[in-house]
Amino acid sequence: MSPHTPFGQPLLTFPDAEKSPLSIRAKALVFVDPRSRQLREELEQLAPRSISVLIRGETGTGKELLARHIHRASDRGGLFVSVNCGAISPTYADAELFGYAAGSFSGSASSRAGWFGSANGGTLYLDEIGDLPLPIQTKLLAALENHEVTRVGAQQPSPVDVRLVAATSIDLAQAVAAGKFHQRLYRYLSEGQLELPALRERVGDIESLAEYFLGIYSQRLELPVPLISEAAQQALDRHSWPGNTRELENVIHFALLVSSGEEILPEHLNLPPTPSPLEQIQQLLEQIVQSGSAGERHALQQLLQRTGLS
Ligand SMILES: Nc1ncnc2c1ncn2[C@@H]1O[C@H](COP(=O)(O)OP(=O)(O)OP(=O)(O)O)[C@@H](O)[C@H]1O
Numbered sequence: 197m198s199p200h201t202p203f204g205q206p207l208l209t210f211p212d213a214e215k216s217p218l219s220i221r222a223k224a225l226v227f228v229d230p231r232s233r234q235l236r237e238e239l240e241q242l243a244p245r246s247i248s249v250l251i252r253g254e255t256g257t258g259k260e261l262l263a264r265h266i267h268r269a270s271d272r273g274g275l276f277v278s279v280n281c282g283a284i285s286p287t288y289a290d291a292e293l294f295g296y297a298a299g300s301f302s303g304s305a306s307s308r309a310g311w312f313g314s315a316n317g318g319t320l321y322l323d324e325i326g327d328l329p330l331p332i333q334t335k336l337l338a339a340l341e342n343h344e345v346t347r348v349g350a351q352q353p354s355p356v357d358v359r360l361v362a363a364t365s366i367d368l369a370q371a372v373a374a375g376k377f378h379q380r381l382y383r384y385l386s387e388g389q390l391e392l393p394a395l396r397e398r399v400g401d402i403e404s405l406a407e408y409f410l411g412i413y414s415q416r417l418e419l420p421v422p423l424i425s426e427a428a429q430q431a432l433d434r435h436s437w438p439g440n441t442r443e444l445e446n447v448i449h450f451a452l453l454v455s456s457g458e459e460i461l462p463e464h465l466n467l468p469p470t471p472s473p474l475e476q477i478q479q480l481l482e483q484i485v486q487s488g489s490a491g492e493r494h495a496l497q498q499l500l501q502r503t504g505l506s
């Protein structure tokens with residue numbers, strides 16, 4: 197039987213959760229909404245296969261957590277190595293990812309495996325893979341296809357067995373069309389694809405996630421677990437969560453600190469006030485103005501001006 201949160205919600209947990217060096221937050225995956233349940237099924241099918249996986253999702257949706265679950269469920273003995281491609285220095289990207297031989301730079305007395313080599317036998321998680329410079333993309337594809345990697349300054353390639361899980365918040369197909377992303381690497385990556393919907397598209401997860409984070413932070417801060425009032429829950433369900441699950445986690449953490457400990461009320465949530473219906477219409481029209489065709493834009497701009505909304 198799968199374990200449950202104190203609130204009766206099913207969780208997917210690592211079998212060796214207590215021995216895991218991961219933070220407690222990385223252990224459970226709260227997936228309750230029908231869209232999330234579907235995603236969990238896809239995850240369970242993809243995880244044991246050795247193909248690479250591309251996870252698409254907005255910031256804070258839980259891409260890295262999903263990647264860690266894929267690694268755990270894959271039974272790969274090696275490490276899960278997480279690298280943010282946006283944070284790699286363009287000058288040293290090659291050496292950082294693929295390692296270097298002793299003496300290849302001034303100051304490099306000993307050799308280094310690099311992130312790719314460190315994930316040998318395990319999983320390499322490349323966050324924001326679209327940020328990787330094109331020449332590095334080419335080398336990455338070669339390393340994945342040939343199962344070998346040549347460190348900077350080395351004469352011989354070394355064998356490596358790495359499973360790649362990559363994440364992106366941008367549309368890589370568009371990046372390929374614009375000549376900014378390697379087409380064959382994209383094809384290689386997208387053998388397995390997981391789409392993590394934004395939190396506002398799986399409202400059914402919000403309550404369980406809020407209770408889950410409340411449980412975790414109460415335990416960590418050694419506080420009693422407060423209830424979430426009906427009005428606070430409604431405010432949580434209505435918010436659009438541009439920062440997704442990470443934003444919800446921060447909101448709950450804050451609410452726990454400022455509440456009296458018995459009940460979370462709307463004023464503890466620190467959410468922006470809900471816009472009035474008129475303001476919502478205005479925001480919606482402005483979004484359409486941004487994305488619409490020239491004709492639509494013109495018509496809507498006139499409408500906004502005439503009604504005094506612009
Ligand atoms: N389904 C979930 N169940 C429990 N916790 C979750 C879930 N999804 C996300 N979280 C938690 O939300 C936080 C953000 O998740 P994570 O770092 O995986 O997001 P991300 O998509 O990688 O973000 P970014 O785009 O900023 O890199 C983490 O603390 C994570 O543990």
Ligand SMILES: [Mg+2]
Binds near residue numbers: 259260323
């Ligand atoms: Mg991340």
